[in-house]
Amino acid sequence: MNENKIIELGSNKDPLVLDCGKSIGPIKTAYTTYGELNSSKSNAILICHALTGDQYVASEHPITKKDGWWSLLIGPGKSIDTDKYFIICPNVIGGCMGSSGPNEINPESGKEYGLDFPVITIADMVKAQKLLIDSLGIEKLFSVIGGSMGGMLVLEWLSKFPSYVFSAIPIATTTSHSAQNIALNELARQAIMADPEWKSGSYNDQNTKPIKGLSVARMAAHISYLSEQSLHEKFGRNLQDKNNIEFSFDADFQVESYLRHQGFKFVDRFDANSYLYITRAMDYFDLKSSNNGSLLEAFKNTNAHILCASFTSDWLYPTSENKVIIKAFNALGLNVSFVEIDTDNGHDSFLLNEPEFFETIKGFLDATYKKL
Amino acid sequence: MSLFNTDKDFNVISNMIPARSSVIDVGCGDGSLLKYLDKNKNINGRGLEIDQDKIRECLAKGISVIQGDADIDLADYPDKSFDYSILTYTLQATKRPKKVLEELVRISNKAIVSFPNFGYWKIRMHLLINGTMPISNELSYSWYETPNLHFCTIFDFIDLCEKTNIKIENKVNLKRHLIQDYKQKSWVDNCFSESGMFLISKK
Numbered sequence: 001m002n003e004n005k006i007i008e009l010g011s012n013k014d015p016l017v018l019d020c021g022k023s024i025g026p027i028k029t030a031y032t033t034y035g036e037l038n039s040s041k042s043n044a045i046l047i048c049h050a051l052t053g054d055q056y057v058a059s060e061h062p063i064t065k066k067d068g069w070w071s072l073l074i075g076p077g078k079s080i081d082t083d084k085y086f087i088i089c090p091n092v093i094g095g096c097m098g099s100s101g102p103n104e105i106n107p108e109s110g111k112e113y114g115l116d117f118p119v120i121t122i123a124d125m126v127k128a129q130k131l132l133i134d135s136l137g138i139e140k141l142f143s144v145i146g147g148s149m150g151g152m153l154v155l156e157w158l159s160k161f162p163s164y165v166f167s168a169i170p171i172a173t174t175t176s177h178s179a180q181n182i183a184l185n186e187l188a189r190q191a192i193m194a195d196p197e198w199k200s201g202s203y204n205d206q207n208t209k210p211i212k213g214l215s216v217a218r219m220a221a222h223i224s225y226l227s228e229q230s231l232h233e234k235f236g237r238n239l240q241d242k243n244n245i246e247f248s249f250d251a252d253f254q255v256e257s258y259l260r261h262q263g264f265k266f267v268d269r270f271d272a273n274s275y276l277y278i279t280r281a282m283d284y285f286d287l288k289s290s291n292n293g294s295l296l297e298a299f300k301n302t303n304a305h306i307l308c309a310s311f312t313s314d315w316l317y318p319t320s321e322n323k324v325i326i327k328a329f330n331a332l333g334l335n336v337s338f339v340e341i342d343t344d345n346g347h348d349s350f351l352l353n354e355p356e357f358f359e360t361i362k363g364f365l366d367a368t369y370k371k372l
Numbered sequence: 373m374s375l376f377n378t379d380k381d382f383n384v385i386s387n388m389i390p391a392r393s394s395v396i397d398v399g400c401g402d403g404s405l406l407k408y409l410d411k412n413k414n415i416n417g418r419g420l421e422i423d424q425d426k427i428r429e430c431l432a433k434g435i436s437v438i439q440g441d442a443d444i445d446l447a448d449y450p451d452k453s454f455d456y457s458i459l460t461y462t463l464q465a466t467k468r469p470k471k472v473l474e475e476l477v478r479i480s481n482k483a484i485v486s487f488p489n490f491g492y493w494k495i496r497m498h499l500l501i502n503g504t505m506p507i508s509n510e511l512s513y514s515w516y517e518t519p520n521l522h523f524c525t526i527f528d529f530i531d532l533c534e535k536t537n538i539k540i541e542n543k544v545n546l547k548r549h550l551i552q553d554y555k556q557k558s559w560v561d562n563c564f565s566e567s568g569m570f571l572i573s574k575k
Contacts, residue, residue: 337431339427359428360428370434
């Protein structure tokens with residue numbers, strides 16, 4: 001039941017019109033599902049992945065052979081119980097795991113898109129997800145859940161398709177990137193583009209791969225996912241397999257070795273151009289400015305039950321950013337709950353084993369399901 | 373605080389609130405009062421609570437609750453967001469009780485506030501006879517570890533309301549369960565009520 005599926009939606013006559021003005025049709029979406037859709041189609045939960053996530057949310061990843069990125073949370077008898085709910089997790093467009101994106105074939109040229117792929121937005125990703133949900137005959141999602149960029153997608157669903165969302169859980173997210181967020185993404189993009197193997201985005205045509213640029217991009221991003229405290233506790237100033245510093249530029253410190261490892265294992269499963277496109281979409285996301293400068297305007301039509309969550313040590317999307325969202329929901333009198341989970345694990349907390357966080361989600365979902 | 377969690381006290385509050393009101397319970401704990409009001413008055417309820425374990429209990433009961441601090445987070449609510457706000461046995465633990473009361477009557481049409489009465493005769497006697505800080509069922513902490521920062525008497529509370537933009541609509545002397553219209557300060561109330569409950573609004 002949970003094998004990867006790829007669906008083509010729309011056509012060149014009826015394409016998906018993107019925010020940039022260009023269009024793609026048909027559009028491909030790769031997705032996985034878990035559990036069974038009930039006869040009234042009322043138990044569907046859409047899971048939205050983060051920047052480097054994909055559709056393998058609760059099943060083994062075909063490249064890394066690791067468990068799904070949220071398999072601690074989702075599965076039979078788990079906090080999001082697949083014996084009860086029907087889980088849908090699509091790879092976003094712009095991604096690199098089978099959905100339309102820069103490393104897919106451009107039907108017009110017969111070659112990979114590369115940088116000919118149109119610049120997409122968070123709203124475009126959601127429009128593509130909406131086509132998938134329509135194709136499954138689901139008129140109301142019981143819940144839409146996601147963290148980080150996934151949280152942006154959740155907020156966009158609440159704003160653009162409010163009647164489709166009965167409940168929502170945006171986690172560790174924001175309504176727009178801060179200058180610091182954009183700066184970190186720009187650092188990652190420049191690292192990729194500075195790699196001579198990137199070849200202006202046409203590396204696959206030229207049989208090269210910007211491994212170094214992409215891994216440096218990942219290293220930089222990875223630091224932003226952790227907290228100072230967790231880095232200190234994990235590594236401190238410990239040396240890697242040696243007793244003394246070696247007066248060289250090898251990885252003397254454990255933290256250096258760890259980051260290098262994170263960078264190099266990432267390039268096996270992720271595409272450099274996808275990284276450019278998706279980080280750009282995140283930078284462009286601004287729910288306030290796209291709604292006449294008002295978040296109240298953005299969410300005026302939703303009456304969803306909402307649970308927001310943030311993490312105390314998250315400095316990438318800190319609690320203060322999440323509180324901006326709560327404030328707007330409160331001002332609209334929505335059924336909103338908010339919890340700030342106390343943890344040292346930084347932004348990455350939403351992907352880690354945080355029992356209190358899981359318990360919070362379970363309580364909210366199961367109680368909200370009774371209100372259907 | 374455990375003192376308050378009796379059906380009888382819930383009932384007093386429930387009687388003050390019309391059916392289908394919108395209500396925020398500030399310091400809602402595990403959500404028991406909101407659940408009670410939902411069941412009996414079909415209210416549209418929200419909670420504000422600082423303790424994460426309590427928040428999880430609320431969520432599992434289907435209650436919408438925001439993690440936050442009465443001293444800080446009431447500022448995030450627009451004027452007249454609710455018909456009623458409720459603050460039970462929490463006022464004395466806030467950093468700035470006056471500000472909290474002003475926020476309550478700003479964000480709701482009416483506020484129900486209850487607190488332990490430091491003018492209660494047993495407390496007076498304790499201090500007079502023992503010469504140490506009173507410890508009782510209601511005031512169960514030693515002075516050096518109490519979360520309570522600002523104790524007041526029923527007289528103090530009435531004085532504060534008169535000094536600010538707060539109007540007292542009604543008062544209840546909880547331990548005697550005597551509901552009467554507020555007219556004037558009663559020495560008897562201040563001496564014989566273990567705790568006080570007031571219905572207040574913006575002047």
